[in-house]
Amino acid sequence: MIRRIDLRGRLATGEVLDYRALVPRAPVDVEAALDAVRPICADVRHRGVAALKELTSRFDGVDVDDLRVPESVLHAALDGLDTDVRAALDESIVRARRVHADQRRTDVTTTVVPGGTVTERWVPVQRVGLYAPGGLAVYPSSVVMNVVPAQEAGVEEIAVASPPQQGPDGLPHPTILAACALLGVTEVYAVGGAQAIAMFAYGAGDDAGTGCAPVDMVTGPGNVYVAAAKRLLKGVIGIDAEAGPTEIAILADAAADPRHVAADLISQAEHDTLAASVLVTDDGALADAVEAELDVQVAATKHVDRVATALGGDQSGIVLVDDLEQGLAVVDAYAAEHLEIHTRDAADVASRVRNAGAVFVGPWSPVSLGDYAAGSNHVLPTGASARHTSGLSVQSFLRGIHVVEYDEAALRDVAAHVETLADAEDLPAHGAAVRARFTAGGVQTGGSAGTTTGDTS
Template sequence: MIRRIDLRGRLAAGETLDYRTLVPRAPVDVEAALDAVRPICDDVRHRGLAAVRELTLRFDGVELRDVRVPQDAIDQALAGLDGRVRTALEESIRRARLVHGDQRRQDVTTTVVPGGTVTERWIPVQRVGLYVPGGLAVYPSSVVMNVVPAQVAGVDSLAVASPPQKHFGGLPHPTILAACALLGVTEVYAVGGAQALAMFAYGLSNDAVGDDGVRVRPVDLVTGPGNVYVAAAKRLLRGVVGIDAEAGPTEIAVLADDTADAGHVAADLISQAEHDPLAASVLVTDSDALADAVTAELDLRTKTTKHDERVRTALSGEQSGIVLVDDLEQGLAVVDAYAAEHLEIQTRDAATVASRVRNAGAVFVGPWSPVSLGDYAAGSNHVLPTGGSARHTSGLSVQTFLRGVHVVHYDQEALKNVADDVRALADAEDLPAHGEAITARFEGDGR
């Protein structure tokens, strides 16, 4: 079912290995998807609500009456929420608030010289649009992961968009609405896909939509996961609006040795494979015996899992595989090159091995820290970089919703003391007016 890539002995044979190309990865062509989303975004920009309604009917099969979800529908969703699910969501929210509360940066003032200070202020984005997908699965957990850090950051205005569902009267899934209610989010829109992101980026004004009375204020930042068309819309709209990242199909990599439990590893690989046929599940190990045992466990467990066809497609796809390495040292090099969204370390002294990882969206240490825990209730954020972007990008956090602004305050004497240096650098760059802006302040005092 799952292919093997054997890297053993190749370094000793003198090969130069490019692990980024040797480790499997899902083929996602965001550039191609741009051609599909560009006319969608342009249509929403120019025709507003009329375009949103037509696009929703085309893609979701729902004829929207109200773009905004009525408050009574949000309240009813919470009232009808299963008690166990409500308890679990409340605990997820509690833990997320605990972790994200410690992320809030404080303003820092540095005295550069007497009379000269630079303060770094952390200012929250004013308005944010949070996207919650609704395709093959339902993601109330993504409501939590997007809303909590934004609230902790102090964002003034939050709006959530999620695709309308035929089976729920053209509203987003009720569990998503219930999660919004638990978090105190009242501005929710039944709009999905690229049209939702365009709506957030450009807004919907009364003038654009005639007498419907609908108004959606544009946002400053859009966050949240989605499919390739959502990623393409983010790429297209970046600059019009800020984005968190272009999320691709989910990924899990497991670095394991012969101490790992094959059943645990297989279960974790399957847990991410059930997200999407393009989901990537990768095991990196120096143990033939573990590779054989995990392969056998995958075969057994996929026969009983609910989404067996989806899981088998993901596990047998080119994006998944078992990578055999000479030792854990090579294994670390492989997983660092891969830069997985989720990386599990199931080895001897897992904490020490994990401390050496440089590139991953999130690292899960030891046999009792599966990715599923992070998806829901570890307190960490599950909106993470994919497609190798963990080499340069962080997951969603409070910092996503904050902007660092430097505030410079020099008095006359502090500026006078550095005036010659500023003028010298201005002359070196052939920008004399920069120096003259300093000189103008001291004309008549001998400098």
């Protein structure tokens, strides 16, 4: 069901191993998808609401009269929500708020010299568009994970878009709507795919003067067309990341429970046929036991075909290594969205990981916990981008602005250095802008501020 990649003994022969290439990922061609989304985004830009309605009918099979979901519908969805689901969402929100509240930044003022300060102000993005996907599964948890950090950052305006579901109402899934109501989000649109990202980027009004105003930033996961639209429109809007298929890597040794490992590999595989499930271990007996568990557990899972396809794909596998040192090198090169550590001294091993979207330590911290109720964020970097990108957080919605304030004496003290560097870069007007503050009609006044200009005879 799942292939093996055996790296044992290869380093001893002097072979140079490229771990990034040896543990491949699902083939996702965002660049190719650009050709499909470019005309969609252009259509939304030029025709607004009319284009969105036509595209929704074409791609979702739903005819909508009003793209914006009425507030009354949001409240009705919340009133009709299963009590257990509501309690679970409530707990997820409470825990997420607890973690994200601690991520808030405070302004810091540095006195560089007497009379000269630089203050870093942390200012939230004013308006954001949050995307909640709705394909093989429905993700109210993604609403929580996007909305909570934006709210904790102090974002003033939050709009959510989610694909309409086929049916008499043509609305996003009611659990998505209920989650929005629970979080106090009242601006929700029944729009999905690349057209939703274009709506957020360009805005979409109609003759009545209603519609979605442009946003400053878009976050949230989606399919390859959503990722392509984000790539295309980056610059018009800020984005969090281009989300690819979900992935889990598990670093395990002989101390791991094969039932837990197999169950966690399956939990990610049920997302999508392109989902990646990778076990890295130095214990061949554990690998055998995990394979045996996969045979049993996959047969009993609901989405057996989807899971089996994902586990059998090139993006999934069991990687056998000489020891945990090599295992750490492999998982750091792989830079998984989710990384579980099932080893002796798991906390110590986890502390040595450099590259991962999120790390789950020990047998009682499965990825599923992080998906819903750990308090951490589950919008995480995929496709090895964890080497340079973080998961969604309060910081994602904040901008650091430097505020510079020098008095006359502080500027005079450094003026000569500014002029020298300006001349070195052949930008004399830069130096002149400083010099003008200490001259009157070309005559330098008081003290020394570098070279003077004009006739002083």
